[in-house]
Amino acid sequence: MILVAFCAVDKDNIEYYFISSSIEHKYADTYENEYYLEDNFSYIDNYSEAKISNKKELYDSIYYIINSGSDFVERYCDIEYKECINDLDILAKDNDTLSVFNNYVHPYNTFETLEVSHDDRTFSIRVNHTYTKDEIEKIDSKIDEIIKEKITNNMTPREKIKILHDYIIDNTDYDTYKMDNIDDDTYSSNTAYGVFFENKGICSGYSDAMAIFLDKLNIINYKISTDEHIWNLVFVDGKWYHLDLTWDDPVSEKNMTRDKYFLITTDNLKYINDGDHEYNNMYYKEA
DSSP states (O other): OHHHHHHHHHHHHHHHHHHHHHHHHHTSSOOOOTTOOOOOOSSOOOOOOSEEOSHHHHHHHHHHHHHTTOSEEEEEEOTTOTTHHHHHHHHHTOHHHHHHHHHHSOGGGOEEEEEEEEOSSEEEEEEEESSOHHHHHHHHHHHHHHHHHHOOTTSOHHHHHHHHHHHHHHTOEEOHHHHHOTTOOSSOTTSHHHHHHSSEEOHHHHHHHHHHHHHHTTOOEEEEEOSSOEEEEEEETTEEEEEOHHHHSOOBTTBOSSSTTSSBOHHHHHHHOOSSOOOOTTTOTTO
């Protein structure tokens, strides 16, 4: 009986060894596209190893897969991490947490949907991206053109942000119809493509357009979202500030000025108390 038990355990370890060796070999070279962000944030971090040993590594790994711009990635669970696949199943159904991961990556690497599959120890993630390659090429060309025309090297980061903030507002109309009919696809107003090429945007389009500008200028940023709204958080002059282009575009009674939400502190945001910016600070710890 002892011999049988020993052989069973040994067989299990041998099987695990071949699973891990196969995946380690297959994914030894990690893919990271040009929009990958190395910034480390308090809530989430990049974990690129193929072996997942605990829940934090699992979450950081899924974030890394999205952040890297990958289309398809496989990983495997450490034999000691018994809850790995169960934790993965829970995360795959947690749209709130997954949408937060999207907020921390470059807009071009964000996902529209994630396809998750697994067996007892290995799992795969297929990422269906929000932006097509054609849209990215067009947006990048437009961004370069705008920066070349309007931005100079002697400007401060705050001055650069204000010019680009005003450009987006001046050239974008809020898509009020989509606000009430979220499935309407007349315009791509939920993305930066709609902002730059259709002159129509909703909050996700405004914030994506600004985030792409900020990343192009190497200004650290991410997006903050609630169930109803999304805006930018920006690191300028050693501090974090909120930046909401949607409500700085005078489209409603909420704000008839152009800079009420331009680089304001969290204290100021709370003081305004407009009901649209009550976010979960468990996710957004820099704010």
